[in-house]
Amino acid sequence: MATTPTSRTSAETKARIVLVAQDVFSTKGYSHAGLREIAAKAEVAASLVIKYFGTKAKLFEEALVAAIQPAQHFQQDRTKLGEAIVAAVLDPQSRMQSPAMIALALGDAESREIVERIVREQIVDPMASWLGSEDARVRAINILAMTMGFSIFHRNMDQSLSESERWNSGQCFARSLQDLVDRA
Structure with a gap:
């Protein structure tokens, strides 16, 4: 099944958010990292981070699993x-x-x-x-x-x-x- 441009963009955006989150969590730590900061560095709206991950905890979990x-x-x-x-x-x-x-x-x-x-x-x-x-x-x-x-x-x-x-x-x-x- 062919991937639509929208889903490819969504997957790429989600991957970019995870990479940025890894950078932020590995330099600032969980408690000092914010979803708005991660969104800004990933060049997406904070609402999009929440849409994809729901919470900071879920984003941290996905970023950590991807880093391991x-x-x-x-x-x-x-x-x-x-x-x-x-x-x-x-x-x-x-x-x-x-x-x-x-x-x-x-x-x-x-x-x-x-x-x-x-x-x-x-x-x-x-x-x-x-x-x-x-x-x-x-x-x-x-x-x-x-x-x-x-x-x-x-x-x-x-x-x-x-x-x-x-x-x-x-x-x-x-x-x-x-x-x-x-x-x-």
């Missing part, structure tokens, strides 16, 4: 997970907003509930299933916690690191992650 892409890592060779995560974090071209969105949302009860549920459903449970051992859930939680810290540091605070230090940090982190994956 762990399934691609669980389709790969198990021996390469550490390297794959480090490459994604250190690639300046990759949109890596979920760690900041998660961290900045924890101070608000509504967004914290969303984060806890989405992280469990989209990251921890699939990763634990992929790891497949008795302690898989604990290992998945540790991989997530370590990746959050590594991501936040390297995406926001590593300006003083040389390329060599950055590379060595990535190698050390990749080995640590891989150790958690390989512990079966």
Whole structure:
């Protein structure tokens, strides 16, 4: 069935709103982000944001789910997970907003509930299933916690690191992650 120009425009507009929301939520946090600000940055009317998402909470949820892409890592060779995560974090071209969105949302009860549920459903449970051992859930939680810290540091605070230090940090982190994956 062919898509009409209107529905294509609607899908593109909705996708643009989600991208802008990811930027705003990952820099300002949930409690300081506003639907009007997101609408203005997406160059749409605030009423359109409400039409598509209903509430800020629903927009945040959709933006967070879209920002989390762990399934691609669980389709790969198990021996390469550490390297794959480090490459994604250190690639300046990759949109890596979920760690900041998660961290900045924890101070608000509504967004914290969303984060806890989405992280469990989209990251921890699939990763634990992929790891497949008795302690898989604990290992998945540790991989997530370590990746959050590594991501936040390297995406926001590593300006003083040389390329060599950055590379060595990535190698050390990749080995640590891989150790958690390989512990079966």
